[in-house]
Amino acid sequence: MKKILFSFFLVVIVIPLFAGNITIPEQLSEHPRLLLRGGEEQGLIQFIQNDSIWNLFQQRTLQACDCLLPLSPLEKVKIGKRMLGTSREALYRIFMLAYAYRTTGDAKYAERAEREMLHIAQYDSWNPDHFLDVAEMTMAMSIGYDWLYNVLNPENREKIRISILDKGLRPSFDKRYNGFLNKTNNWNQVCNTAMAYGAIALMETDKQLCRKVIERSITQVRVPMLNYGPDGAYPEGYGYWHYGTTYNVMLLAALESLYGNDFGLSEIPGFVESGSYILHMVGPTLLPFNFGDSGSRIRLNTSLFWFARKTQNPALLRYECKLLQETENYDYDEYWRMLPSIFILGKGIKLASLPVPEEKMFAARNETPVCLMRNSWEDNTAVYVGIKGGTASDNSHTHLDAGTFVMDAFGVRWAVDLGPQDYNSLESKGITLWDNSAHSQRWSVFRYNNFAHNVFSINDEAFNTEGRGQLLNFCDTQACKEATFDLTTLYNNIDKAERHIILNGDSEVVIEDKIWNRSQTSQITWRMLTPAAVEQTADGFILRQKGKVLFIELPQNVTAFSTSAISNTDYDESNPGITIIGYKADIASNVKQELVVRLIPERAMDKSFIHSIADRVAWWQIQHQPEVNHHDLDWTNAAWYRGLAEWASTTNNEDFFRFLREQGEKNDWNVYNRLHHADDICVAQTYIELVRRYGNKDILKHTIARADSVLRYPSSAPLMKTDKLGKDERWSWSDALFMAPPVYAALSQITNDSKYVTFMQKEFEECTDSLYDQNACLYYRDCSKKILREPNGAKQFWARGNAWVFAAIPLLLDILPGSYSKRDYFVNLYKELAGSVIKTQDEQGSWHASLLDPDTYFQPENSASAFFCYGLAWGVRNGILESGVYKEPAIRAWVTLCSYVDKHGKLGYIQPVGNAPKQANRHSTDVYGVGAFLLAASEMLKLP
Numbered sequence: 001m002k003k004i005l006f007s008f009f010l011v012v013i014v015i016p017l018f019a020g021n022i023t024i025p026e027q028l029s030e031h032p033r034l035l036l037r038g039g040e041e042q043g044l045i046q047f048i049q050n051d052s053i054w055n056l057f058q059q060r061t062l063q064a065c066d067c068l069l070p071l072s073p074l075e076k077v078k079i080g081k082r083m084l085g086t087s088r089e090a091l092y093r094i095f096m097l098a099y100a101y102r103t104t105g106d107a108k109y110a111e112r113a114e115r116e117m118l119h120i121a122q123y124d125s126w127n128p129d130h131f132l133d134v135a136e137m138t139m140a141m142s143i144g145y146d147w148l149y150n151v152l153n154p155e156n157r158e159k160i161r162i163s164i165l166d167k168g169l170r171p172s173f174d175k176r177y178n179g180f181l182n183k184t185n186n187w188n189q190v191c192n193t194a195m196a197y198g199a200i201a202l203m204e205t206d207k208q209l210c211r212k213v214i215e216r217s218i219t220q221v222r223v224p225m226l227n228y229g230p231d232g233a234y235p236e237g238y239g240y241w242h243y244g245t246t247y248n249v250m251l252l253a254a255l256e257s258l259y260g261n262d263f264g265l266s267e268i269p270g271f272v273e274s275g276s277y278i279l280h281m282v283g284p285t286l287l288p289f290n291f292g293d294s295g296s297r298i299r300l301n302t303s304l305f306w307f308a309r310k311t312q313n314p315a316l317l318r319y320e321c322k323l324l325q326e327t328e329n330y331d332y333d334e335y336w337r338m339l340p341s342i343f344i345l346g347k348g349i350k351l352a353s354l355p356v357p358e359e360k361m362f363a364a365r366n367e368t369p370v371c372l373m374r375n376s377w378e379d380n381t382a383v384y385v386g387i388k389g390g391t392a393s394d395n396s397h398t399h400l401d402a403g404t405f406v407m408d409a410f411g412v413r414w415a416v417d418l419g420p421q422d423y424n425s426l427e428s429k430g431i432t433l434w435d436n437s438a439h440s441q442r443w444s445v446f447r448y449n450n451f452a453h454n455v456f457s458i459n460d461e462a463f464n465t466e467g468r469g470q471l472l473n474f475c476d477t478q479a480c481k482e483a484t485f486d487l488t489t490l491y492n493n494i495d496k497a498e499r500h501i502i503l504n505g506d507s508e509v510v511i512e513d514k515i516w517n518r519s520q521t522s523q524i525t526w527r528m529l530t531p532a533a534v535e536q537t538a539d540g541f542i543l544r545q546k547g548k549v550l551f552i553e554l555p556q557n558v559t560a561f562s563t564s565a566i567s568n569t570d571y572d573e574s575n576p577g578i579t580i581i582g583y584k585a586d587i588a589s590n591v592k593q594e595l596v597v598r599l600i601p602e603r604a605m606d607k608s609f610i611h612s613i614a615d616r617v618a619w620w621q622i623q624h625q626p627e628v629n630h631h632d633l634d635w636t637n638a639a640w641y642r643g644l645a646e647w648a649s650t651t652n653n654e655d656f657f658r659f660l661r662e663q664g665e666k667n668d669w670n671v672y673n674r675l676h677h678a679d680d681i682c683v684a685q686t687y688i689e690l691v692r693r694y695g696n697k698d699i700l701k702h703t704i705a706r707a708d709s710v711l712r713y714p715s716s717a718p719l720m721k722t723d724k725l726g727k728d729e730r731w732s733w734s735d736a737l738f739m740a741p742p743v744y745a746a747l748s749q750i751t752n753d754s755k756y757v758t759f760m761q762k763e764f765e766e767c768t769d770s771l772y773d774q775n776a777c778l779y780y781r782d783c784s785k786k787i788l789r790e791p792n793g794a795k796q797f798w799a800r801g802n803a804w805v806f807a808a809i810p811l812l813l814d815i816l817p818g819s820y821s822k823r824d825y826f827v828n829l830y831k832e833l834a835g836s837v838i839k840t841q842d843e844q845g846s847w848h849a850s851l852l853d854p855d856t857y858f859q860p861e862n863s864a865s866a867f868f869c870y871g872l873a874w875g876v877r878n879g880i881l882e883s884g885v886y887k888e889p890a891i892r893a894w895v896t897l898c899s900y901v902d903k904h905g906k907l908g909y910i911q912p913v914g915n916a917p918k919q920a921n922r923h924s925t926d927v928y929g930v931g932a933f934l935l936a937a938s939e940m941l942k943l944p
Contacts, residue, residue, distance in 0.1 A: 022215045025259055028203055031149035032102070034142065035250075035257050035344050041102050044347055048103075053351040054343070057324055058103070061339060064330035065100040068093055069112050073119035080424035083127045085334070087136035090120055092337035094140045098147040099340035110151045117144045118156050121163035128167075128177040132187065135180075135194035138168030139247075142194075142201040165206060168198045169213055181220055185236055185395050186244030188224045192217040193251040200254060218263050221251060225268045231364035232273030235390070236397045238281045239294030239419075242301055245274065246338055249303035253345060266310065270366070275307030275316045280362035280372040281386065282319050283408040284379070289372065289386035291404060293397035293420035298323060299335035305346030314349050315357040318377070361476040363483060367394055369471035371483035373503045383601060384408040385509050387501050389469025389485050392443075393436045400443060400450040400462060402469025403487050403499045407509055409601035410548040415454050415528050418447045418565070421573050429571045438465045446567035450490075452580075456513055456526045458497075463490045472498070480504045493518055509599040517587045526597065527582040528552075533844060534562050534579045537922070540597075541581050542899050544844045547892035549899040553598040558583035604895040607941060613898055613905075614647055614937035620905030621930045622659055628927055632663055633672040635739055636913065636928045638682035643931030643938075645689040650938040657693065660686055669699040671706050676715050676729035678736035681706055681743050685811075688746045697750065707747055711759055719770055721782035731767040733782040733915070738804035742811040749815055761822050768829070777836040778802055778851060781915055790917075794852035798917050799840075802851065803867035806833050807935060810874040827880060830871075834881055837868050838889045845892035849917035857917050862900055862909045866932035869893035873939035887943075894940045897933060907933055 032038050048054045074093070077086050097113035100106070120141065127133040141164050149157065171177045172195050180191040196217035199210035224244060227235050234241040248271075252262040266272060278301055281289050290296045300323055308316040320342075330339060356377045363371045368390035376382035387405040392398045397420075407415040426433050432441045443462055446452050450463045457463075467490035474483035482502040491497055496516035503509055515524065532543035532550065540554035541562070554560055565578035587593045603609050621640065630636040641660055648656035664687060672680035684703040691697055717725035721732045731737065744760035747753070771780045773795070780786050781801035788796040809830040816823050840851040846860035847868055872890035875881030900908050900922070908922040910929030 022218045022263060024211060024214050024218075027259075028207075029258065032147045033258055034146045034197060034200055034254055035341070036102065036147075037257060044343060045103055047347055048343060051350065051352075053321070053325070054346075057342070060328065060330045061096065061343075062100055062104065064332075065096050065109060067331055068097060069108060073116045076123050078127065080427055082130050082424070083133045084130070084136065087126070087133045087140065088334045088337050089332055090116065091136050091140035091143075092332050092334075092339070094144040095338065095340050098144050099343075101151070102147055103343075107151065110148050113144050113148060114152055114156055117141055117160050121159045123163075123167070126167045128171040128174070131171070131177050131180055131191055134168055134171060134177070135191040138164060138198045139194040139250075141168070142197040146201040161202060161205065164198050164202060165209075169195060169202070169206075169209060172213070181216075184224050184227060185397070186224070186240045186247075189221055189244040189251075190247040192221045193247040196251055197254065200258060217251065218255070218265070221248065221265065222268065224248075225265060225271055227270075227367055228268065228274050229270035229366070231366055232270045232275075232277040232362075233364035233366035233368060233370050234274060234277065235367040235395050237292040237294040237368070237388075238278065238288040238290055239299070240292070240397055241274070241278055241281075242299045242335065245278070246301070246303045249306045249345070250338070250341065253306060253341075272307065272310060275304055275311060275313070276357075276359070276362055277364060277370075278304065279316050279318065279357060280359075280374075281370075283384040283386070283406065283413065284374065284376075284382045285384075285408045285411055285413050286319065286322070287406075287408070287413050289370075289388070289406050290417050290419045291388050291401055292368075292399055294417075296417070296419050297335075300324070300333075300339065302338040302341045302345065305342045305349065308349055309346065314351070315355045317346075317349070317351065318354055318357065321351050321354060359476075361474070361481045363471065363474040363476075365471050367391075368398075369469070369485070371471060371474050371501070373476075373481040373483075375481075375503060375506045381410045382408070383503060383506050383509065385501060385503050387483060387485065387499070389471055389487075391468040392463065392465040396434050396436060398436065399448045399453065400465070401453040401455060402463065402467065402490055403455045403485055404453040405501060405511070406454070407599055409506075409550060409599075410546075412532075412545050412548050414530055414532060414543055414545070414550045414599065416531055416578070417454070418452055418529065418573075418575060418578065421445060421447050425573075426571055431571060436465060440465075444569070446565075446569070446572040447575075451527070452529065452565060452575075454528045456499075456524050458491045458494060458515070458522050458524060460523070460525055461492060464492070467491070493520060494522065506603065507600070511597045511599070513595045513597075515587055515593045515595075517589055517591055517593065519589050521589055522587045523584060524587055524593075524595065525582060525584050526558075526595070527580050528597075529565055529578055529580050531577050532579070534581055535922075536560055536562060537902070539903065543581075544896060544899065547843070547845050547888075547895055549602040549604070549895050551598075551600040551602060551899070552581065553600060554583050555585065555595045555597065558585040558595070602895060602898055604898045605891060605940070609898075610937055610941045611651065613901055614934055614941075615651075615653075616905035617901055617907055617930060617933055617937075618644055618647060618656060618905075621927060622656075630927065631672065632667050633670060633680070633683045635672075635679035635682045635735075636926060637663075638679075638685065638739070640927035640931035641683065641686035642689070643934035645686045646938045647934040649689065649693065650941055657690070660690060664690065664699060668702075670702045674728060675706070675713075676710055678731050678740035682739035684743045685746075688743065688750070691750065700747075700750070703743065704747060704751070707744060707756055711755060714759075719766055722784050731763045732770070734767070734771055734779040734798075734801040735781070735804045737764060737767060738808040738811075741808060742815060745812050745815040749817075757816070757820075761825075765825070772829075773797075776852075777832045779805055785916065788916075790850050790853035791856045792853045794850075796853075796917065797851040798915070799847045799849050799851050799861050799864035800867070800911060801915075802833070802837070803847070803864035803871075803932070806830070806837060806871040807867040807932065809833075810871055810878075813878075813880075830875065830880065834872065834875060834886060837872070838886065841868070841889055841893065845889070845894075845896035847893075849911055849919065853917075857919060859919050859921065860896070860900070860909045861911050861917075861920055862897060862907060863911060863926070863929035863932050865893055865897055866929060866936045869897060869936040870932065870939050873936065873943050877939060877943050890940075890943070894936060897936065901933075 097109045101109040126137040180187040199213035203210045255262045361373045370388045372386045374384040470486045472484045484500045487497040498514045500512040532545035535542045541552040543550040562581045565575040674680045715729035717729045719730040720726040741760045744756040748757035778797040781798040848854035849857035849861045909920045911920045
């Protein structure tokens with residue numbers, strides 16, 4: 001009630017202070033007199049030509065104007081009760097063409113604008129029932145009339161003048177249409193500005209009426225401008241700031257140009273500060289905090305050029321310049337319709353090397369309080385969070401959303417606001433949309449109520465429309481940024497409710513909700529909307545989007561849920577691709593409950609993170625080694641040891657080397673049992689790594705003996721997995737190319753005896769000739785798989801079978817000297833494989849058990865994904881694979897791999913031992929997958 005009374009007294013006290021006291025000067029300048037007065041063109045043109053960035057904007061603007069020349073004039077199109085689309089496009093066309101004429105002198109632009117204006121002048125009306133349509137059309141016609149006054153055909157000019165007068169200015173005095181005069185929102189700003197433009201344009205012919213209009217506009221526009229105070233936040237949010245403030249600034253700029261001052265309007269508390277507000281309302285993703293009826297797309301805020309010049313703070317133009325530079329085509333966009341104004345409002349501002357904004361946090365205790373935080377301006381992967389309060393009944397564009405937030409990280413928006421639904425889609429179905437009272441149909445619309453926002457509800461009840469989310473306090477330090485909102489009055493039957501939000505550097509966003517319950521048991525439902533792919537875990541959720549990962553850690557002892565953001569009504573939008581995640585929890589009577597959610601961006605490429613997560617995975621496996629069912633010397637453990645050896649060497653970790661030595665010592669440095677079987681010599685890869693580190697070649701005596709026996713008694717079995725002997729004695733399956741070849745190649749290096757590498761080369765090539773599909777550039781797992789087809793009809797190429805080979809080649813190339821005669825054989829094969837590997841990677845960064853049928857095997861398969869990640873990263877680092885093609889897939893693979901590591905270090909989604917594609921799940925793990933992960937970690941740590 002205090003807030004309502006305060007606002008009332010502001011209106012009662014302030015308005016009389018100005019009403020009737022505004023008297024504009026008698027002076028009357030020649031046309032053109034709006035914004036850019038006659039004779040000022042040359043100075044503007046010279047400024048633009050002397051600045052390469054401004055000149056780029058100018059050339060693109062003129063190119064867009066050229067595209068307008070052949071178009072037919074706009075026809076009046078009314079959708080529902082609005083013809084706003086026609087008016088807005090008319091403003092774009094006429095403003096652009098008139099500007100092009102004034103800065104080039106080319107008559108073709110003036111002639112085309114005149115044709116447009118004459119056609120519009122003949123409309124039966126400009127739709128005064130929805131006066132915004134009249135306002136925007138009046139703005140368009142007034143700029144064209146004034147700027148082209150001296151070149152318009154006199155007869156046509158008179159027709160245009162009469163249309164501005166009869167279809168624009170005079171209806172603004174009709175009580176059926178001029179409700180905007182009493183509004184406190186964007187309607188007031190837009191309509192009063194447009195009427196003032198019409199009046200300024202027609203001053204010499206309709207002096208008394210025009211004077212009255214201008215003085216009325218200056219007086220009445222103060223009402224909505226009071227809403228910017230005290231700190232600059234706009235009650236209707238980003239989208240309607242754009243609308244109302246763009247017009248408001250156009251009024252101020254016109255008054256300054258014509259009279260040399262704005263009659264104190266820019267001194268209204270909070271108005272000038274709102275330039276900073278709108279800068280902070282855009283996240284690093286270039287997406288706005290679009291609460292209320294704001295769309296989710298960034299808009300060109302032309303008025304920021306005025307704010308930047310007014311405050312001498314060009315940093316405000318950070319996003320506007322980026323948008324203008326990155327947009328090559330300046331064709332019609334309703335949010336660019338004031339484009340030519342940037343040249344006039346921004347004249348004198350140097351856009352090269354714009355300074356970085358000084359503050360990383362903006363907080364405002366306005367009618368709709370906000371707190372907007374980020375950890376960096378210069379990093380487009382920075383973490384950003386915005387939260388807002390306010391009251392749903394404050395204005396016509398509010399939602400039941402006090403306490404809602406958005407969150408960016410890694411250049412991705414994770415927590416989103418759905419924004420509004422198309423107004424006509426609701427109005428056409430009889431929804432009373434513009435009533436903000438408690439029982440209004442507005443709150444039955446899914447996007448408008450609290451069940452479709454990032455807030456918590458009590459007992460799944462709708463928010464009180466008169467309840468207010470109030471900013472209690474905020475703090476900005478180098479370590480963290482935080483704010484607390486009091487949300488108590490939104491809820492029934494509780495004593496108090498608060499939301500405390502913290503941005504901890506770049507590491508996490510913490511959302512702490514506190515509820516003081518009364519004598520009854522209550523239930524809280526916490527919601528967050530996300531466009532990400534969602535996986536529920538024991539601790540909360542993992543979100544994946546565009547190859548990035550965000551962990552959501554929920555409070556303990558809550559019931560998590562995820563559901564599509566859909567409604568059962570016939571009028572609600574379907575919201576495809578949006579998931580609501582959250583939890584439910586019971587709150588006992590007479591207690592204070594604190595519930596904390598953590599949003600943790602996975603910064604998987606930070607060196608410290610790579611080190612930490614790989615150590616965690618390694619230690620988890622070491623601690624659980626007694627539970628492993630495989631023999632110490634089996635291929636499964638051999639792959640694990642090899643990955644750990646690589647990681648231990650990369651990080652110089654003696655603890656890990658000690659574990660590996662213990663495995664060798666307790667098995668007397670033996671290899672496994674079967675003489676010819678490739679799997680059974682794989683463990684020697686780790687023995688060789690220990691020799692390289694410690695120099696004791698004696699530990700290789702069993703390995704050398706085994707290799708010598710194989711060479712002395714080579715198998716004569718056919719290279720076929722279907723043969724009784726060939727299935728074990730020959731390298732007849734693709735996995736074998738990982739198990740044995742690196743051992744034989746290393747033995748030649750260590751003993752200086754080429755017989756081992758010669759044997760390896762022969763067997764490797766024969767296996768490849770048998771199993772490599774020259775068309776797909778992929779390996780069959782063995783010869784029995786060549787005839788198999790997946791459910792989708794594709795050939796069966798097992799992911800792990802190919803991943804073994806793709807990881808083996810880098811291991812070999814690290815061993816083989818540059819002078820080795822067959823080195824190019826491996827390099828070329830590796831490049832071919834790499835091309836096929838990245839084609840089978842999914843959007844999130846994973847590979848699936850069957851490379852060509854990811855729909856059947858829809859879960860990720862992380863032993864293959866890890867080996868592929870290792871192989872790609874190794875190739876990029878060593879300059880064999882092109883960085884521009886292969887680095888991003890490697891990083892994406894690594895990021896998503898890390899997301900499958902739980903907080904203890906267990907890596908999930910590893911397909912169990914097998915020889916063909918099978919599904920994996922979050923709980924399926926095995927040692928060879930851990931080894932693959934550590935190989936990948938080693939390369940990612942080295943990757944520049």
